[in-house]
Amino acid sequence: MFIEPGIDQGGAMGAKSSGWIEVICGSMFSGKTEELIRRLNRAVIANQKVEIFKPAIDTRYHDTNVVSHNENSIRSTPVQFADDILLLTGNSDVVGIDEAQFFDKELVAVSRKLANSGKRVIIAGLDMDFEGEPFGPIPALMGIAEYVTKVRAICMKCGSVASFSYRLSATKDKVMLGEKNVYEARCRKCFYEDFDPKEKL
């Protein structure tokens, strides 16, 4: 489990001396958003000012809430561009960003600016897309973050530890109801058994 850095470790919980960046990444169904919400809720309990953002394109569940699969949710602001976050953070202590893989590359500069101005920045997102390739700004964010947590799912085919998001063939699906019918968490073996990177067009 992630333990927030204390002042004795050079962190700044409550001390306002320095900000930092945390990245929570992993495949679909790995509990990224749950972990983001857990960290944010603890900051809220400590009376820290928390702001949460998500890309406006992610409207799978609800327009204004960061919602995880267990329906444990927390209010968030949908924004079009990463730059918008800078205008909306104000005097917040903690900035949470969900589904960060869908943001433009500006999110890297935005996160750096926020952390440099003394804020704790917690970013959650997919580290790989459905082709097993690094996803959007997440790899660069992992590079500049102080803390990186890779969470893992359980392979829905064999039960091993899963790091990949396998997209089930759309043609096999009669109805695409939700992400549970569209994606499966897969281990490396089961992912590449059914996905050939050379098939890319």
Ligand SMILES: [Zn+2]
């Ligand atoms: Zn497997």
